[in-house]
Amino acid sequence: TLCKQSERNLKKKEKDSSTNMRLKLPITCFILEIILIILFGVLVEYDEDTDAKKFNKHFNTSMEHSDAENDFYYRYPSFQDVHVMIFIGFGFLMTFLQRYGFSSVGFNFLIAAFSLQWATLMQGFFHGMHGGKIHIGVESMINADFCTGSVLISFGAVLGKTSPVQLMIMAMFEVTLFSVNEFILLSILGTRDAGGSMTIHTFGAYFGLMVTRILYRPNLHKSKHRNGSVYHSDLFAMIGTIYLWMFWPSFNSAVTEHGDAQHRTAMNTYYSLAACTLSSYAMSSLTAHDGKLDMVHIQNAALAGGVAVGTAGEMMLTPFGSMIVGFLAGIISVLGFKYLSPILEEKLKIQDTCGVHNLHGMPGILGAIVGAVTASLATKEVYGNGLGRVFPDVADGREASYQGGIQAVSLAVTLGIALIGGLIVGFILKLPVFGAPHDTTCYEDSLYWEVSMMILMLMMVFNLKTSHHFTFYLLF
């Protein structure tokens, strides 16, 4: 029957292609993990707040009530919120694809679990060394998750078109370059970027866009019928969206100074996101010919407000300022999805599956600019004694306008490293040994996962429009 024939064709394609992961994936995972374990054994130590001996130095003396001073209680709730954003937020946001839900959540899970370990080492190497050892605790865990977030943004750009081995290789290089860029910004230039408008979002987006540009597939239209959502896949994606939206205040405030800074950052982000949501809905309805809302906009643009206050959120931006920024971010993001993405694909050959340019790229740049302007306006009058806690360099004598200039330069540095890094890594990923899927088998779970044939057939039904030669009764 036709059904069996189609099954056979699919099977054959899989064999023809070099996409079989039987050896490639296990070898990649085992080698990387063993290297990680060895490096952790050699280099990593508990920090002052996680080591039993160091933390309890004064236990049973007059200082014994210091448990509450452990950084755990300041940061762990924020860490868990960030953790949810990384694994549920990013993972489910990408399940909108009709036949790629397993891969979206599953590869997100895999590369995140790898990246957070590798990031611990890379970030520790650049700014966590103490006497030849990397000291780790809850703050380094948050930073590792942050770096992982950047990798997952890039994953969004290449979603459906890369094998898990390609993704692991990409993650390895991206984490490294992320750490270099972060080191230049935070440690050398003295840039402020607590929520990562530049270090995380701009970097992740433009790195991923360049990778997907290099991996350009002229015949991607052969998988086009799977590059879209079905009803329930959009609902799964909304789980991701809502979690990202809710916990973004924790994301932006997770590694700011204790006290007012964490508090203020969370609040600024909260109002920015709320304003962004209204402008996203408005623009989505306005730009549709019949006023209908587009799930793609709601799932993505409503989050741009969190990206756009990533840098300035810890500053005295005020809720008023935050709302203006969020409001603009939502508008820019929807316009990007509607008008810019098609141009990028046609003219610049950038196939951006999740539209990360609209959610992380442009709002990230906006956030960097807002941060530069806000920093250049910082005064002792507004910040009082808190100035040194938000802008240590300014409190130490640096001009606020100079700090603003540094922030702007940091954006340029980030873009440069992201684009050049993406270029190189893109070419590495093109090597024909990593098992990239064929143009006809993109956005397809069954290439990498055990999926019962029956469900595949039902999914074909969903796609009948694009494959008229199938008739329903033949399928069953």
Place this chain on the structure above:
Amino acid sequence: TLCKQSERNLKKKEKDSSTNMRLKLPITCFILEIILIILFGVLVEYDEDTDAKKFNKHFNTSMEHSDAENDFYYRYPSFQDVHVMIFIGFGFLMTFLQRYGFSSVGFNFLIAAFSLQWATLMQGFFHGMHGGKIHIGVESMINADFCTGSVLISFGAVLGKTSPVQLMIMAMFEVTLFSVNEFILLSILGTRDAGGSMTIHTFGAYFGLMVTRILYRPNLHKSKHRNGSVYHSDLFAMIGTIYLWMFWPSFNSAVTEHGDAQHRTAMNTYYSLAACTLSSYAMSSLTAHDGKLDMVHIQNAALAGGVAVGTAGEMMLTPFGSMIVGFLAGIISVLGFKYLSPILEEKLKIQDTCGVHNLHGMPGILGAIVGAVTASLATKEVYGNGLGRVFPDVADGREASYQGGIQAVSLAVTLGIALIGGLIVGFILKLPVFGAPHDTTCYEDSLYWEVSMMILMLMMVFNLKTSHHFTFYLLF
């Protein structure tokens, strides 16, 4: 073909009706957001714990270790739990409708993002003014989310029968009236209602019930085949239920006094909900002719225990008392779904989509009564020095029985404002300019959202029972 014809009919209906949101929704969102931004610019300031200058007044002096005293660390974890209830809990609870999942989550998202901004202003105006400015921080954020919760309860009553513009208008008025009622209760009468049995649940439920009464649709049966669940939509709804259930202890304890009060409230709620779950399952099975559990009861009644200890949870109710209250709430709620809701619909013409009367209305009243009784029994002997932290007025000389009377009066005030407010707002929403859906297109996502036709056809298959003239092979 029949398929194309049906598609054309649906399209035509959409055009005939004035339900096109192309201009209405963007204009509403833009105007409201711009007003919000202006008012925030004029009126809102950081409070003592979010302002860099004010909080760090004594930084670098002997008092520098005050970071841990920032209210952020007392309340932010609870805030995030409440936030999850508002956006995931309420949003997904309402996805049980088979074709209204996008709208349930999506409109929940939109009106919540609006309401929390508007509530910040309204609540600040009534009880957060300092020298002509509204001071905000994490506690005001929780209160804004609480007020939003009330709006979402009303949303549950009118679910599927209102356009997003109607919902925005309703939210605007309801937030305002909520704040008036809250001001009368908490500031004028000195009522205690930390978890909002009255201010949130009773108010939201009866306001919404009155609105849906005024918006009564005699021909709603034309959309009846969509007013029900399918298998996976019920599973999505369970995500909402479980999150509401888990985080209700955080909800009730989020704005109580620090220390024992937060701790006790969370624990009382935990045990009330556990007892409520058992009585809900028991009643659901008992009232079905074949002993089968009804997902509607489990999704809703099991939560009534949280509502019913909203007022008394912070008091010395004891776990024993909490369990009795939860136990009764579950029974009342299932009975309401089974026997009262049909009567309300037939006799009183109240079409309550989510059954908010059973989850928020009756349990809210029960909670108010339990609170009045518990307050009237408060003694210095039981509360010790904590009396002033739970009942400041009683510690200042008010009789406990008088406090109990005040609590009872507060219920009456709440019911009055909710019903009269709902009446007026219901008539406003009847104005034919807000694009309400037709009687034939209620509970239908495709009116407001881009939904692929293919999935709609599959959904029709699910509904074949009610539309026998369709035959399956014609659909494909």
Place this chain on the structure above:
Amino acid sequence: TLCKQSERNLKKKEKDSSTNMRLKLPITCFILEIILIILFGVLVEYDEDTDAKKFNKHFNTSMEHSDAENDFYYRYPSFQDVHVMIFIGFGFLMTFLQRYGFSSVGFNFLIAAFSLQWATLMQGFFHGMHGGKIHIGVESMINADFCTGSVLISFGAVLGKTSPVQLMIMAMFEVTLFSVNEFILLSILGTRDAGGSMTIHTFGAYFGLMVTRILYRPNLHKSKHRNGSVYHSDLFAMIGTIYLWMFWPSFNSAVTEHGDAQHRTAMNTYYSLAACTLSSYAMSSLTAHDGKLDMVHIQNAALAGGVAVGTAGEMMLTPFGSMIVGFLAGIISVLGFKYLSPILEEKLKIQDTCGVHNLHGMPGILGAIVGAVTASLATKEVYGNGLGRVFPDVADGREASYQGGIQAVSLAVTLGIALIGGLIVGFILKLPVFGAPHDTTCYEDSLYWEVSMMILMLMMVFNLKTSHHFTFYLLF
């Protein structure tokens, strides 16, 4: 028509069987809840941190700033994470079955709500009595959730093959035996097991495996076509997996000592899980003939790293040690699913629906062994003043090697109580009064839940492979 006939058959079967829950379930729930309420009334009191009088003893004196010392702020965020694992994590992990989603989430909800109340009493009776009263607060709530987790592990072993009444009876006995075992280990032997590798995972797994052994069904193959997943049911299950994975650091650290211990435990667990994820993916791909990943492995084995550091997580295991343990746990778990489970089913007649032996059984034993070894290596040199906070008995003079021996003995005690307890409870559950489902109606929601017939028919379509005599057009 055939359709109606099949419907009639199903209906008949339901009547023939004694599976009707109309009276059995309500009576069970009502009696148990009323007993619980009475016992709470007689036995339970607020502890020092939840009682208004006791906590505020010194309020308005110089000690008034003690609010932050309330245990609530040290443990409540962890409690909520654990709570999410119990109700969302376990509940959704089990929704992988195609027709058993309502029961998976719903019965999980019911037996957890019961177990946490019963566990409060049982655990309080064994180690929370103060002057004849059980004192409760956030730590007892976490412990009650932990005990509940153990019951839910056993639920995983018998999933789909037991009625809700059987589950309630099982929960009642298991909570009791859990508390006995926990008392012997923690209070008598002085065993350390903060994350419950032994008390929770090993106990729950082997208890459940023995129960399912006693309930062995030789004709279970008659329901085999429903014992598997469909596409979206696997995505729902991933929600459970990811939440368990993310919050496991909170689980293991929830009841350790304040300060460095909580901090270190969370971090060790974080790295163990990350390493475990990579080895799970590697093994899943390696053991499949075509290199495809198996959702069952990803959903389960990736969590084994959390189980395996349940005992040693609070010790100075180091991230390096944690990663080795997690790495091994992932490998063992996948191998168990692939090669051991089929043997257990065929040779030992253990029908383990969720494969709890692979996720909780073997990794639990591994965790116990790792804990024993780590404990036996504890020195004052490594732990400093923190020694007494991790190993009070060792600080009081017990040899570290002796402590290691005690840990090993504890594993044997746990296995013994679990297996003997499971044996007895299994035979009790065999009594023909609890309404167990027929061999032909296992893994089937419609036995216990109102499910629309239409969806059932569509589900049959998914199963056409196994029931060829149905043809599609007859179904509609």
